[in-house]
Amino acid sequence: MAERRRGAALEQALLDAAWAELTANGYARFTMDGVVQRAATSPPVLYRRWSDRESLIRATITHVLARSRLALPDTGSLRGDVLALLREINATRVQLITVMSAHLAGYHQQTGASPGDLLNTGEDPDLDLLYERAISRGEITGEGLSDRVKSLPFDLLRQEILVTFAPVADHVLTEIVDTIFLPLLR
Numbered sequence: 001m002a003e004r005r006r007g008a009a010l011e012q013a014l015l016d017a018a019w020a021e022l023t024a025n026g027y028a029r030f031t032m033d034g035v036v037q038r039a040a041t042s043p044p045v046l047y048r049r050w051s052d053r054e055s056l057i058r059a060t061i062t063h064v065l066a067r068s069r070l071a072l073p074d075t076g077s078l079r080g081d082v083l084a085l086l087r088e089i090n091a092t093r094v095q096l097i098t099v100m101s102a103h104l105a106g107y108h109q110q111t112g113a114s115p116g117d118l119l120n121t122g123e124d125p126d127l128d129l130l131y132e133r134a135i136s137r138g139e140i141t142g143e144g145l146s147d148r149v150k151s152l153p154f155d156l157l158r159q160e161i162l163v164t165f166a167p168v169a170d171h172v173l174t175e176i177v178d179t180i181f182l183p184l185l186r
Contacts, residue, residue: 005041014039014046018060023099028106030057054111061100068096072126078134078185079177085130086157086173097161127151140185153181 005013017039022030032053036043050056070092073084127150135142156176160168 010041010045011049012063014041014049015060015063018056019064022057022060026102026106027057027104027110032056057107064096068093069126072130074133077137078130078139079182081130081133082153082181083173083177086153086176087170089154089157090161090167090173094161094165094167097158098165101162145185149181149184152184153177156180 014035018030018035020038021034025031025034030053032043032046032050035056036046039046046056050059070085070088073081073088075081075084131140131142131145131150134140153176157168157173160172
């Protein structure tokens with residue numbers, strides 16, 4: 001007889017099942033019943049935690065992003081840190097980026113909110129640390145370091161991935177950092 005899941009183990013199993021449902025069927029065909037079947041549980045178990053599909057999808061995206069959080073590199077230079085982080089994202093997150101973008105396109109149509117609203121739209125404290133270290137090393141002054149500029153290399157990488165649905169060539173990552181991003185900071 002299988003051991004009964006409870007607490008955090010049950011919640012993780014439900015969120016993993018929801019992610020599997022989302023990646024297999026997309027937002028438009030995502031169902032609570034599909035999650036129940038994938039998790040091998042009962043509807044009341046799921047509905048006690050999430051009363052509707054949107055709240056479950058939000059929790060699932062939060063769960064997946066937290067689980068896939070990358071360690072912040074410390075190479076000794078802003079260029080090295082940003083390039084190392086871009087390379088790590090490029091090597092390990094292409095599927096996550098494409099799945100989230102492709103499968104959540106219907107989210108906007110149904111809810112009026114953008115798929116980006118599912119993400120934590122606040123500042124990423126890890127990225128702030130990356131820039132604070134560069135300022136303390138004297139590499140940059142911090143002038144003109146808006147949230148848009150901070151996210152620019154990562155936004156450009158995401159755009160490249162979404163155009164090709166594949167990892168980006170290393171020379172493109174280097175071009176993003178050296179030709180576009182770093183000149184904005186100097």
